[in-house]
Amino acid sequence: MARKNGRFTPEFREEAARLVVENDRRIVDVAREIGVGETTLDNWCKAYRQAHAGDEPALEMSERARLRELERKNRELEMENNFLKRAAAYFAQEQR
Template sequence: MARKYQRYTPEFREQAAKLVVEGQRSIVEVAREYGLGETTLGNWVRKYRDDHAEDESSPELSERAELRRRVREQEMELSFLKKAAAYFAREQR
């Protein structure tokens, strides 16, 4: 027998997605709790994030991206300096 699709209200979809996004719970946990498919809930979470991404202002996003770039550069420099220090310490012996 063919299974009928169950329709969920937009409020229910948003509530379930909010549990994942803001509640630090996994998609699997929430999907099992509510009897949903993981893929279905994953789609709702992605849509929720897309809809609410506009809430953050553009200057905040660009500043965050700039800070992440600077952190990556500093991590690379630190790694290089650690290797150089180990090389010169080994050469002294």
């Protein structure tokens, strides 16, 4: 059983957080599955990420360049999206 005197064992907490962090599952789904609150599981995930932050390998130069390019493209797409939203709102208002 995962509980011990009304508390969850550290092993259970780590395994639950690992389900979310390493398997890219939603907190809501895992929380329902194991019977804990979403906020509780979110806190466990934050602690797990913080404890395992150094486990991730550093980015290579090619990966850094790709990341910068993707971030630039993301900013560009966000600007285009905002412009299109404003244009749609303007033309919708003009029709009235």
